[in-house]
Amino acid sequence: MDKKKYTDYIDEKKDTFIDVSDRIWEYAELSLKEFKSCELYCKVLKEEGFEVESPICGIETAFKASYGSGRPVIGILGEYDALTGLSQVAEGTERKELVEGGCGHGCGHNMLGAGSMAAAFAVKKYLEDKGEGSGTVIFFGCPGEEGGASKAFMARDGVWKDLDCAITWHPGDCNQVTSGTCNSCIQTEYAFKGIASHAAGAPEYGRSALDAVELMNIGVQFLREHMPSEARIHYAITDAGGESPNVVQPHAQVLYMVRSVLAKDALELQKRVDDIAEGAAKMTGTVLKKKFIDGCSNTVTNKVLESLLYKNFEEVGVPEYTEKEKEYAAKLVDSYEIKKTRLPGAATDESEDIKKYVKEKSQNGTKPLNDFLIPYYYSSKMRAGSTDVGDVSWLTPTAQINVACFAAGSPGHSWQNVSCGHSSIGHKGLICAGKVMASTAIDLYEDPDIIKAAREEFEEKTEDGYYCPVPEGAVPVLSGEKIEF
Ligand SMILES: [Zn+2]
Structure with missing residues (x-):
């Protein structure tokens, strides 16, 4: 040829x-x-x-x-x-x-x-x-x-x-x-909604979304000791509330990236991060909303x-x-x-x-x-x-x-x-x-035989099946956009 x-x-x-x-x-x-x-x-x-x-x-x-x-x-x-x-x-x-x-x-x-x-x-x-x-x-x-x-x-x-x-x-x-x-990777954004209040005058009426983000981060920090060694969890605070310390921050957002070799394992780990986010919301009396951003295998x-x-x-x-x-x-x-x-x-x-x-x-x-x-x-x-x-x-x-x-x-x-x-x-x-x-x-x-051989190798290596990191119904979005409640 x-x-x-x-x-x-x-x-x-x-x-x-x-x-x-x-x-x-x-x-x-x-x-x-x-x-x-x-x-x-x-x-x-x-x-x-x-x-x-x-x-x-x-x-x-x-x-x-x-x-x-x-x-x-x-x-x-x-x-x-x-x-x-x-x-x-x-x-x-x-x-x-x-x-x-x-x-x-x-x-x-x-x-x-x-x-x-x-x-x-x-x-x-x-x-x-x-x-x-x-x-x-x-x-x-x-x-x-x-x-x-x-x-x-x-x-x-x-x-x-x-x-x-x-x-x-x-x-x-x-x-x-x-x-x-390489690694599989899943990105999820977590938004917390709290209640603004005077941080000194009426703190008991405030519910801090920023506290929720901080507690979530601490929770994940403790999780790191109990996950497979090749897994990684990274985060970025995309909204820290406001700039005034004398206000109880009513909104805050954090973007998480969970990596593991197999998507199957990243999805498992992701669930544990979700649980921590829910825990943080409970601890702070805030409301949690999460958004799937993207994921790959x-x-x-x-x-x-x-x-x-x-x-x-x-x-x-x-x-x-x-x-x-x-x-x-x-x-x-x-x-x-x-x-x-x-x-x-x-x-x-x-x-x-x-x-x-x-x-x-x-x-x-x-x-x-x-x-x-x-x-x-x-x-x-x-x-x-x-x-x-x-x-x-x-x-x-x-x-x-x-x-x-x-x-x-x-x-x-x-x-x-x-x-x-x-x-x-x-x-x-x-x-x-x-x-x-x-x-x-x-x-x-x-030469169809090459395709056949490639296919055989492929079947063998993927026999556990594909775990799609993208949930049904999710649409491609970019991170960092404000999540509305
Ligand atoms: Zn590139």
Whole structure:
């Protein structure tokens, strides 16, 4: 099978993908508010001949773009949300806001979506050549990755379970196939309603909502000793009542984040946090209201798909850089406030061989751009952090890659990432990602045995069943909004 024809197609259409990436970068829209970004994707995909549906699952900025007929059905996932406070001049080597107080693509989701779309374009071209009934490709526009976890809502609504496989990627500072798992995570906001009163003159008439938040936090603090060691509970007080100490605070709100490896365990732990919140309300004579914010599951690895991605990554090759790009990246590296001492890649702390290889290739971590592919290393290790790709991976075999789009060691969610995400380094990364994913998908259409093997592995790893962290009836919302009583 000559896959080059299709990776060449990505090169032919390169300007389209880069333009979309740069425009999404400029829009820099926050989670669940990616209206312009979603509109742009839908327009470009329609023009290419995809059948586009938006919104889906009641999420306004989500879409699906399909092409082809019959099985296998392969899903390619894209994201496009930005982060607050990270507006930054493109290709800048020092911190300079583009829009005062504006948002920015600090996680590179502008490239994530565009690179995935490039893959979908190439796969469509392949399916066109193969003719009717040879398979289907669906490019999913998944909003709100940073907040909202739309993929988990889409999981609850049955979007992923009918796919044969799903493929995605994430911009990073090195080239690797992502393996290993992460945390599941549930966010819930708790609001307490009390009664305001003069704190000195008539304290007996007051019921403090702030006391309730404090007691809840203390209760959870004691819970921490009696929960599994890999579980985590974090919180942020999103409303501390008022600013006058001489008033009994009549309202207060706290946002909790419960993490455990398995969603099943996070859901159990979540119930204990709920009980503590109820206890705090009772102790203070306040009224409690809680709101589910979002939740996502850990990722299920798939060695079959990961190996296939690696094979294609080797074939496609990694981006090559000009001297100018290397100089620019070196300046970004110089701008880090804290220099990373870790070598690039997730597997360097798991395998001595990979560590040795990466050490040499990265010149002991001093190269400003990681212009090499890290050997594939299958891992079942848990890495702290969460992604809603997890919920996809519990419902269909899923795998992902990282492609270097940022300078080496670039901090996550940083202005340096925003700067680089609108540069030729980022552009090369997204084109490379598109090619690797497209080639992998084509292999899957060509050889049903690979899908069968991926499916067998998937069935074995998910035999306990999927525990959806998103309750029935919940709709995607952002945290921090005031809960009305
Ligand atoms: Zn991200």
